[in-house]
Amino acid sequence: MSILKSYNTKKTVHIISTLALCSTALFSAHSYASTDTLRVCAAANELPYSNKSEQGFENGIAKVLAKKMNRELEFVWSDKAAIYLVTEMLNKNKCDVVIGLDSDDSRIATSTPYYKSGYVFVYPEKSALNIKGWASPDLLTLNKFAIVPGSPSEAMLREIGKYEGTFNYLMSLINFKSRRNQYVRYQPDRMISEVASGKADIAHVWAPEVARYVKSSREPLTMVVSSATAKTSDGEGIVQHFEQSIGVRRDDKNLLKEINIALQQSDSEIKSILQEEGIPLL
Numbered sequence: 001m002s003i004l005k006s007y008n009t010k011k012t013v014h015i016i017s018t019l020a021l022c023s024t025a026l027f028s029a030h031s032y033a034s035t036d037t038l039r040v041c042a043a044a045n046e047l048p049y050s051n052k053s054e055q056g057f058e059n060g061i062a063k064v065l066a067k068k069m070n071r072e073l074e075f076v077w078s079d080k081a082a083i084y085l086v087t088e089m090l091n092k093n094k095c096d097v098v099i100g101l102d103s104d105d106s107r108i109a110t111s112t113p114y115y116k117s118g119y120v121f122v123y124p125e126k127s128a129l130n131i132k133g134w135a136s137p138d139l140l141t142l143n144k145f146a147i148v149p150g151s152p153s154e155a156m157l158r159e160i161g162k163y164e165g166t167f168n169y170l171m172s173l174i175n176f177k178s179r180r181n182q183y184v185r186y187q188p189d190r191m192i193s194e195v196a197s198g199k200a201d202i203a204h205v206w207a208p209e210v211a212r213y214v215k216s217s218r219e220p221l222t223m224v225v226s227s228a229t230a231k232t233s234d235g236e237g238i239v240q241h242f243e244q245s246i247g248v249r250r251d252d253k254n255l256l257k258e259i260n261i262a263l264q265q266s267d268s269e270i271k272s273i274l275q276e277e278g279i280p281l282l
């Protein structure tokens with residue numbers, strides 16, 4: 001699912017984190033999942049993760065999981081952004097499973113991690129850039145960075161003194177829509193096309209969100225995985241690698257156990273989906 005990584009801690013924090021905690025408390029009544037159908041909470045229009053045509057890589061993972069669990073698969077679609085799947089779908093018992101959550105998401109019970117990936121730098125292969133990490137001198141020569149505000153990328157742009165200079169460009173990526181009190185998604189395909197066309201100098205984004213578009217770009221692009229933790233002047237560092245898990249309600253212990261067994265049994269099939277997507281696995 002589309003997620004926003006917090007640069008303050010390791011855990012994933014949704015933009016509406018405060019509301020999420022309230023919602024979890026409000027909908028904590030016991031409700032157990034079906035034993036013959038795998039009801040997967042899914043965003044109706046949030047590629048590369050999921051869409052109603054089932055073209056997302058997380059749709060593919062759900063299919064593998066359901067087959068291994070010998071269950072019928074039912075996608076329960078939401079027209080809202082994927083960041084709302086836990087609070088608006090799972091915790092309201094409209095579905096039973098969310099694919100692709102941080103393994104330490106405290107709002108729900110999470111499976112054994114089924115993959116780990118990280119943030120990546122993306123830039124044209126033909127460029128003279130030599131980017132190995134945030135300490136690379138070439139970054140200081142650039143002006144337009146395609147990133148998602150609120151992510152580790154923003155924290156590091158601020159660290160190297162480049163965020164303010166790219167702010168107006170970032171607003172252009174969402175057509176200058178106001179982000180006040182609402183979630184506005186930075187479309188991953190647009191960010192990569194901006195790099196490919198030269199409108200952006202470089203992108204720094206969560207790899208699973210853009211790998212598909214890097215792979216399919218007509219303009220060859222270089223993708224460099226960031227270090228696990230980027231060094232910062234305060235010594236705390238910014239985490240850039242995250243493990244991903246399947247999420248269920250805390251009370252669905254039997255379902256979680258079944259999912260963990262299925263994940264182990266289908267590990268090679270899931271890894272194949274991720275590799276075909278072009279996602280760097282760590």
